[in-house]
Amino acid sequence: MTFTRNPELGKVKSRLAKGIGEKAALEVYIQLLEHTKSVLQQIDVDKCVWYSVAVRKNDLWNDKIYQKKAQIGDDLGARMLNSFKDAFQNNYEKVIIIGSDLYDLRPTHIQEAIDALDTNDVVIGPAKDGGYYLLGMKTLHEKAFAPKAWGTETVLADTLKELDSQKIQLLETLNDIDYAEDLLPYETFKKYTS
Incomplete structure (x- = not known):
């Protein structure tokens, strides 16, 4: 599953828009979605795409490949919980959610998460900002x-405390793109930071 706006x-x-402007932030976000x-x-x-507002047909996400659903809930936790419930109610044995703002994300990260659930209860991909980019159960x-x-920077630590009785595997820590300075390591985004 991936969550998108x-x-x-x-x-x-x-x-990000506070640092580079709304138009540039939208351009960057579209590139992140493509990635x-x-x-x-x-x-x-x-695969399932969970939309923040309304499900879109005939968009970037091919209707024949992706299930498409609208997020439900008052905050991110409630929206993720509802998407996990939906997947488990539909008899999926492993459920993994990823964000859509990681230019460092590779297929190997997702495959490692899938494999980790063979021997762990939970898998988490930590983000450098103290959150996480992947959660699997x-x-x-x-x-x-x-x-x-x-x-905020306490999300990962809080989540690990909440799951302290579970067997958890952590993946490689990645950089998610939230602020203008998060674009600096990437040649692709140089035009927005120079």
């Missing part, structure tokens, strides 16, 4: 979605 001017990457799609195309699993652990300060 509908790519609309002024409605995506607000923290996420290219990564997912290389993994042979069922083979049974639902609702406490991972308890209310917390989503989007």
Whole structure:
């Protein structure tokens, strides 16, 4: 599963937009969505895109390849919990969610997460900012979605505390793109930072 925001001017990457402007932030976000799609195309699993506002037909995400659903819930935790519940109710044995703002994400990260669930209860891909870019489970652990300060540097630590009785594997830590300085390591985004 991947969570996305509908790519609309002024409605995506607000923290990034403060540094590079709304138009540039939208352009960057569309490139991040394209990258996420290219990564997912290389993994042979069922795929679902969860839209922030409304499900779009005939968009970047091919209707024949991706299940498409609208996120439900008042905050990120509730929306993720509802998507995991949906997947487990549909008899999936391993459920993995990724964000859509990681230019460092590779198919190997997702494959490693899938494999990790053979011998672990939970797999998490930590982000450099203290959150996470990937969360995977083979049974639902609702406490991972308890209310917390989503989007802050304590999200990963809080989640690990909530899941302390589970066997957890951590993946490689990656950089997610939230602020203008997060673009600096990437040649692709140089025009937005120079």
